[in-house]
Amino acid sequence: MVKICCIGAGYVGGPTMAVIALKCPSIEVAVVDISVPRITAWNSDQLPIYEPGLEEVVNQCRGKNLFQHTNVEKHVSEADIIFVSVNTPTKTRGLGAGKAADLTYWESAARMIADVSRSNKIVVEKSTVPRELLFRTFLTLTEFSLEGETPDGQKAVQALKDVYAHWVPEGRIITTNLWSAELSKLAANAFLAQRISSVNAMSALCEATGADVSQVSHAIGKDTRIGPRFLNSSVGFGGSCFQKDILNLVYICECNGLTEVANYWKQVIKVNDYQKNRFVNRVVSSMFNTVSGKKIAVLGFAFKKDTGDTRETPAIDVCKGLLGDKARLSIYDPQVTEDQIQRELSMNKYDWDHPIHLQPMSPATVKQVSVVWDAYEATKDAHGICIVTEWEEFKTLDFQRIFDNMQKPAFVFDGRNVVNVKKLREIGFIVYSIGKPLDPWLKGMPALA
Numbered sequence: 001m002v003k004i005c006c007i008g009a010g011y012v013g014g015p016t017m018a019v020i021a022l023k024c025p026s027i028e029v030a031v032v033d034i035s036v037p038r039i040t041a042w043n044s045d046q047l048p049i050y051e052p053g054l055e056e057v058v059n060q061c062r063g064k065n066l067f068q069h070t071n072v073e074k075h076v077s078e079a080d081i082i083f084v085s086v087n088t089p090t091k092t093r094g095l096g097a098g099k100a101a102d103l104t105y106w107e108s109a110a111r112m113i114a115d116v117s118r119s120n121k122i123v124v125e126k127s128t129v130p131r132e133l134l135f136r137t138f139l140t141l142t143e144f145s146l147e148g149e150t151p152d153g154q155k156a157v158q159a160l161k162d163v164y165a166h167w168v169p170e171g172r173i174i175t176t177n178l179w180s181a182e183l184s185k186l187a188a189n190a191f192l193a194q195r196i197s198s199v200n201a202m203s204a205l206c207e208a209t210g211a212d213v214s215q216v217s218h219a220i221g222k223d224t225r226i227g228p229r230f231l232n233s234s235v236g237f238g239g240s241c242f243q244k245d246i247l248n249l250v251y252i253c254e255c256n257g258l259t260e261v262a263n264y265w266k267q268v269i270k271v272n273d274y275q276k277n278r279f280v281n282r283v284v285s286s287m288f289n290t291v292s293g294k295k296i297a298v299l300g301f302a303f304k305k306d307t308g309d310t311r312e313t314p315a316i317d318v319c320k321g322l323l324g325d326k327a328r329l330s331i332y333d334p335q336v337t338e339d340q341i342q343r344e345l346s347m348n349k350y351d352w353d354h355p356i357h358l359q360p361m362s363p364a365t366v367k368q369v370s371v372v373w374d375a376y377e378a379t380k381d382a383h384g385i386c387i388v389t390e391w392e393e394f395k396t397l398d399f400q401r402i403f404d405n406m407q408k409p410a411f412v413f414d415g416r417n418v419v420n421v422k423k424l425r426e427i428g429f430i431v432y433s434i435g436k437p438l439d440p441w442l443k444g445m446p447a448l449a
């Protein structure tokens, strides 16, 4: 039986291994992690990660050919194929701070593999790691062969293809050299993020001119060269990958003296920050230029629907912006706990992966934030509602009931274009929806500070 061991039971390692176990009953899969609470959760009914369908897959395989352990060394030494999916957050200090990946976790995993391995291993890199370092680390620590370049390397490529061939058609498995693999990964995420920043930039122009960004997206998406997907205007993109991978790309460009190229990609992040600021400014300026002491309901905190993941979620910037203007926030997300929200709001940027720097939330801020388990509770007595995540359930809320229980005038700021603007205006709400023709009430109000 082929044995796979995955180092890192996070958002990537956990679900990837569950799928490999499901699709390859002849392979034994061990997922290992240094975090005891994470492994305990994987072995319980409360998985540490929410994703539709994940629980079913785990339940089907756990104890059969899928196991989660904390004994990292044992399972690494027994494995034929080792996947590395440890975290590689953006560096917060030192050389390349704010751009380059922090490879502390990755290096310690690489060293451990070299230390405990007594037989040939295939190491599959899932973490986003610069190829130079990957190559040099393994070259100095082990008898490493660069994939594809030696007969052993070819065998390794084939063994990995055999795993994926259980469910991915052979023709769709691409092999490239290391630099191409690295840049493909970064470019794919950078291109996707760039699409969102492009449509978000258009959303500002739509508001200024009276166009509707959904109509513009629909029209341009009909051109098959552009295509309809990933053209939803939003309060900004979030998630653990887009910003981090663009920053990585920028760093590689700068290291190669390509300043113009680096600046081009930086602009994608700048527009994303602009979009989040623009949203907060719109909220404050609409509500008579002050939200001080006003209750604002924040619906959604995850960085997108169908996940409990809050890394780099635009909700952090929106909430911090409103708190900066002394608003009182009542936050509701169907999958994010109070503890997680409080932690996100008390951390500096990038600190999630560096818990040592955790700052407690100031007592004043704690007083300003409450987390509730129901959208109706969150919106009760509120002056305004900000929709930050596009959860399906927000589309079917009883907005008449919500309106009746709110302060007047009642504002809705839809950062995800999920509500029916016309219907809400008929109820009596003043509605702002990103990139849509402005509510008559908001016309003439300065949108930006």
Ligand code: NAD
Pocket (backbone or CB within 6 Å): 007, 008, 009, 010, 011, 012, 013, 032, 033, 034, 035, 038, 072, 085, 086, 087, 088, 089, 105, 106, 108, 109, 126, 127, 128, 129, 240, 241
């Ligand atoms: P994560 O933080 O959710 O999980 C990483 C896990 O690795 C943590 O549970 C941590 O405890 C564990 N870990 C750290 N050092 C370890 C060690 N030495 N031994 C054992 N376990 C260790 O991160 P993630 O979102 O799963 O991302 C992992 C990597 O995959 C990152 O490099 C990321 O850039 C890359 N990636 C992420 C995505 C995504 O969608 N999240 C997509 C593609 C690639």
Ligand code: UDX
Pocket (backbone or CB within 6 Å): 189, 192, 196, 229, 230, 231, 232, 233, 234, 235, 236, 237, 238, 239, 240, 241, 242, 303, 304, 305
């Ligand atoms: C991304 C890539 O899609 C995936 O291929 C890669 O492996 C990891 O990074 P993820 O971060 O999980 O995946 O989410 P994704 O669906 O790409 O969304 C990223 C962000 O963009 C979210 O905040 C989402 O709400 C936002 N988004 C997405 C938009 O604002 N508009 C869109 O049209 C699409």
